[in-house]
Amino acid sequence: xxxxxxxxREIAQFLTTxxxxxxxxxxxxxxxxxxxxxxxxSFSTKPADPALVPGILSFAMVFFAPLLTMRMFAEEQREGTxxxxxxxxxxxxxxxxxxxxxxxxxxxxxxxLTGVYQVILLSITAPDLGHALSAYIGIWxxxxxxxxxxxxFSALTENQIVAAFLGMVALMLLWLADQxxxxxxxxxxxxxxxxxxxxxxxxTSFASGLMRAEDVAFFAGIIAVMLFITAQILESQRWHG
Amino acid sequence: xxxxMIEVTRLTKRFGDRIAVDHVSFLAKPGEVVxxxxxxxxxxxxxxxxxxxFLPPSEGGAKIAGHDIAADSLNARRNVGYLPERVxxxxxxxxxxxxxxxxxxxxxxxxxxxxxxxIAQVNLSERRDTLIRNLxxxxxxxxxxxxxxxxxxxVLILDEPTIGIDPRQVIEVxxxxxxxxRTKTVLFSTHILSEAEHTCDRVxxxxxxxxxxxxxxxxxxxxxxxxxxxEEVFLSIVGAERGADK
Ligand SMILES: Nc1ncnc2c1ncn2[C@@H]1O[C@H](COP(=O)(O)OP(=O)(O)OP(=O)(O)O)[C@@H](O)[C@H]1O
Ligand SMILES: [Mg+2]
Numbered sequence: 096x097x098x099x100x101x102x103x104r105e106i107a108q109f110l111t112t113x114x115x116x117x118x119x120x121x122x123x124x125x126x127x128x129x130x131x132x133x134x135x136x137s138f139s140t141k142p143a144d145p146a147l148v149p150g151i152l153s154f155a156m157v158f159f160a161p162l163l164t165m166r167m168f169a170e171e172q173r174e175g176t177x178x179x180x181x182x183x184x185x186x187x188x189x190x191x192x193x194x195x196x197x198x199x200x201x202x203x204x205x206x207x208l209t210g211v212y213q214v215i216l217l218s219i220t221a222p223d224l225g226h227a228l229s230a231y232i233g234i235w236x237x238x239x240x241x242x243x244x245x246x247x248f249s250a251l252t253e254n255q256i257v258a259a260f261l262g263m264v265a266l267m268l269l270w271l272a273d274q275x276x277x278x279x280x281x282x283x284x285x286x287x288x289x290x291x292x293x294x295x296x297x298x299t300s301f302a303s304g305l306m307r308a309e310d311v312a313f314f315a316g317i318i319a320v321m322l323f324i325t326a327q328i329l330e331s332q333r334w335h336g
Numbered sequence: 337x338x339x340x341m342i343e344v345t346r347l348t349k350r351f352g353d354r355i356a357v358d359h360v361s362f363l364a365k366p367g368e369v370v371x372x373x374x375x376x377x378x379x380x381x382x383x384x385x386x387x388x389x390f391l392p393p394s395e396g397g398a399k400i401a402g403h404d405i406a407a408d409s410l411n412a413r414r415n416v417g418y419l420p421e422r423v424x425x426x427x428x429x430x431x432x433x434x435x436x437x438x439x440x441x442x443x444x445x446x447x448x449x450x451x452x453x454x455i456a457q458v459n460l461s462e463r464r465d466t467l468i469r470n471l472x473x474x475x476x477x478x479x480x481x482x483x484x485x486x487x488x489x490x491v492l493i494l495d496e497p498t499i500g501i502d503p504r505q506v507i508e509v510x511x512x513x514x515x516x517x518r519t520k521t522v523l524f525s526t527h528i529l530s531e532a533e534h535t536c537d538r539v540x541x542x543x544x545x546x547x548x549x550x551x552x553x554x555x556x557x558x559x560x561x562x563x564x565x566x567e568e569v570f571l572s573i574v575g576a577e578r579g580a581d582k
Contacts, residue, residue, distance in 0.1 A: 100440045104426075111428060175424035179483070182388040183441050184414040333391055 097189035098196065105167075105197025115201065118162050122205050126151050130212045137220070145222040146230035146302050148209045153234060153297050156241040157270050161262025163201065164245030165255040167194055168329070172253045181333060187326040191250075195243060195322055202238045206231065226304035233301020236314035240293055241266055243321030250328040269293045293317065339402065341366050341415075341491050341521035342387065346396035349382050349545075356382040358545035359396060364538075366490065369517035371536030372525040373570070379545040380525040381421055384493050387523070388418045400491055414442070417484035421495040423476045427469035431460055434468060435482050442487040454482040458512075474505040481512065492522045498531060510535045529570055541570060548573050 109115045126148045133147050144150070152159075171177040180190055210231075216222045245262040252258050273292035277285070290296075296310040342364040349357040357379040364370045372380045385391040387398055389409050398405045401415040426434055435455055439447035455461055458478040463471065471479065477497065484492060494513065498506045513535050516522055526532055532539045533553045540550040549556060 096443075097441060100437065104437055108428070174426065175420060175422050176426060177424075178385075178390055178420050179418070179424050179438070180441075182390050182413055182416070182418050183438070184410045184443065185441060186410075 097185040098193035101190050101193025102196045102200070105194050106200050109163075109197060109201040112166075114166075115163070118159055119201075119205055119208075122152070122155065122159060123208060125155060126209050126212065130215075134216070134219070145213070145216070145224070145227035146304070148212055149230035149234035149297075150302055152206075152209075153237055153294055153302070154270065156238055157266040158263055160238070160241035160266065161245040161248065161259040163198055164242055164249045164262065165259040167198070167246060167249045169249060169253050169255045169258060177329075181329070187329045188322065191246070191322050191326045191329065195239075195246060195318070198242045198246075199239050202242060203235065206235060206238070223304065229301050229304045229306050232306065233297045233310070236311060236318075237293060237297045237301075240314045240317040240321070243318050243325070244269075244293075246325045247321055247328065250325045250332075266293070273298060339366075340364060340399075341401050342370075342523060343399040344383075344387070344396075345398065347383065347386060347393055347398055348395035349379070349386060349391060350394040355545050357386070357393075360542070360545070360547055361396075362540055362547070362550065364521045364523060366521050367518060368538065369513060369522040369524060369536045371532035371539040372523060372542060373527065373529065373532050373539050374525075374542035375527055377544075378527075378542040380527075380542060381495055382545075383542070384418075384495050384523065384525060388416055388493055389413045414487075415489050415491050417487065417489040417492045419480045419484045419492075419494045419497055421499070423480035425468045425476060425479065427467070429468055430465050431455060431468065431471070431479060431482075432464045434479065435486055438483045439486045444487055450486055450488075451482075454486045457485065458482045474501045477501050477505070477509070481509075485516075490520055492516060492520050492524075494522065494524045496525050496527070498526065498528070506531075541573060543573070 129151050130147060133144055168177070171180060181187070213222070213227055217224075244265055245258075248262040248265065249255075249258045252261070269292050271292075273294035293314075296313045299305075300307050300310050340363040342362075344360055344362050347357055347360045348355070360379075360383060362370070372383065374380050382391065386393045387400065387405065389405055389412060392406065400412040403409075403412040403415065405412045426437075429437065432451060432455065435451040436447055439451045444450045452461075452464075455464055458481050460475060460478055460482065463475060468476070468479065477500075481497070484494070497513070498509050501509070510531065513522055513524055517537070524532075524535065536553065538551065539553055539556065541548050541556075
């Protein structure tokens with residue numbers, strides 16, 4: 096119930112903040128340009144990639160996720176509404192969950208908008224819809240996980256710029272872990288690296304049309320753990336006032 | 337004797353080595369307006385923040401409406417309406433959306449009706465659909481009251497509610513506090529002594545985190561001399577403390 100109330104406030108916030116629209120526009124512009132390029136190539140050399148947009152986003156979220164979440168707690172701190180939230184008869188985790196669902200819903204909306212590209216593709220060729228769907232489900236979960244990483248840093252610092260920067264660094268390291276994993280010739284080391292990275296659970300499965308329960312569980316687990324950590328950070332901030 | 341709604345026992349808060357609230361104990365009953373008085377940095381806000389469940393005490397404890405603020409925090413918080421020193425607002429919400437939000441978050445079933453009722457109570461009905469960013473300071477203060485009252489709590493904790501508003505509105509706030517104090521327990525902080533004198537049934541004088549005097553304003557005055565203002569009482573007490581420190 097608390098989460099639902101916070102969720103509604105959060106989604107209203109996303110839909111009325113110009114900055115959220117700027118990020119939305121950036122996402123659509125970036126994916127649109129790359130989709131257009133891929134489409135042009137597809138006429139001559141190779142077939143269009145049904146997992147193209149999710150693939151782009153799997154890198155782009157390194158930057159977009161922290162931008163979407165940076166103001167989440169910083170603004171409440173600045174306006175002092177955090178003090179009211181934390182003295183209301185509600186649990187931190189419910190607040191955190193509501194805020195996450197708001198951000199995730201906004202991300203979902205952006206994903207649905209990129210569905211236009213699939214419709215265009217569909218009208219031109221016959222793309223592998225199963226592959227596309229798998230990639231979209233993957234990026235939806237992956238995106239949720241990156242948002243929770245962003246939230247941890249938003250809760251850690253009152254400074255939005257710092258929150259965004261640290262979130263990007265963390266996500267970039269996780270992304271690099273996956274890239275590093277691809278370089279290792281030793282298969283065991285490679286697997287360890289890619290298992291630790293967020294992206295490895297997307298790029299090696301969902302992105303190539305493979306839906307594995309363990310990857311779904313991995314993202315669900317990351318989301319749960321990060322939300323829990325965020326709630327703990329809020330709780331611990333009471334000690335500093 | 338009626339049950340105490342606020343029961344504070346040796347409440348203490350340390351920030352590192354600095355002790356902000358030092359073994360404070362007092363009781364407040366229903367229908368009582370208690371003034372928390374003290375200069376800047378006396379520990380008023382910190383005391384209130386512990387009572388509202390925002391800050392955990394370093395030592396000691398308190399009960400709100402019989403619920404322990406640490407062990408039974410959610411129930412304690414349910415019984416408190418809190419107006420922080422600087423009214424916390426969401427600038428992009430309208431008056432109505434804002435009060436409705438807090439009504440729902442505090443579990444009010446008929447949230448919309450409750451929100452409209454308290455908005456009327458604080459005379460903001462005409463501004464119901466105004467964005468909070470466009471409200472004057474006095475109106476924001478009233479909005480803060482609406483938020484604190486929306487769940488009809490038996491205990492009200494008001495941190496310097498008259499700061500930064502014009503004299504006419506100060507009088508309005510005092511009247512409101514006295515009115516609310518007829519049925520509720522009100523803890524009200526200020527560093528303006530005459531204000532406490534006019535509004536409170538009882539005052540607690542805090543200095544450097546400790547209670548240096550408490551009682552009815554008239555009693556405190558009598559202790560010094562009959563025609564003393566609370567101002568003078570306060571200065572003499574604080575002055576004596578300073579002397580003792582040396
Ligand atoms: N979060 C904090 N960290 C460290 N010290 C703090 C913190 N909050 C308050 N203090 C210190 O505790 C003491 C009491 O502060 P408090 O804000 O409770 O005083 P106050 O009576 O409300 O003063 P004012 O009239 O200025 O509002 C001060 O010395 C203050 O510097
Ligand atoms: Mg204060």
